[in-house]
Amino acid sequence: MTKKRVQRCVYCGSEGPLSIDHVVPISQWHKYNLKRRVLDNKSNRVSACLKCNHEKGDMPPKEWFIKHPEYREHFLHHAKYVSDVVKRIAGLIEE
Numbered sequence: 674m675t676k677k678r679v680q681r682c683v684y685c686g687s688e689g690p691l692s693i694d695h696v697v698p699i700s701q702w703h704k705y706n707l708k709r710r711v712l713d714n715k716s717n718r719v720s721a722c723l724k725c726n727h728e729k730g731d732m733p734p735k736e737w738f739i740k741h742p743e744y745r746e747h748f749l750h751h752a753k754y755v756s757d758v759v760k761r762i763a764g765l766i767e768e
């Protein structure tokens with residue numbers, strides 16, 4: 674018997690409706706001195722509920738986690754594929 678895994682928002686834990694969120698908005702690749710492809714892949718992609726995705730918008734991820742410190746731990750626990758580059762930009766690990 675396999676247990677069905679319920680997808681949840683990596684930020685608030687809501688069951689949705691969910692959408693794909695880029696932790697670092699792809700449009701900001703130049704701002705962080707990165708190649709666009711560093712952001713346009715699964716190491717920067719998470720599932721987020723529409724509410725979080727809408728509120729986060731084009732906000733720099735660091736600002737987002739400062740605004741919602743309660744999401745940090747949940748995010749770090751559930752966003753398994755997110756790269757250290759992305760986590761660093763989001764202020765979740767030390768420089």
Ligand SMILES: [Zn+2]
Binds near residue numbers: 682721722723726
């Ligand atoms: Zn959410």
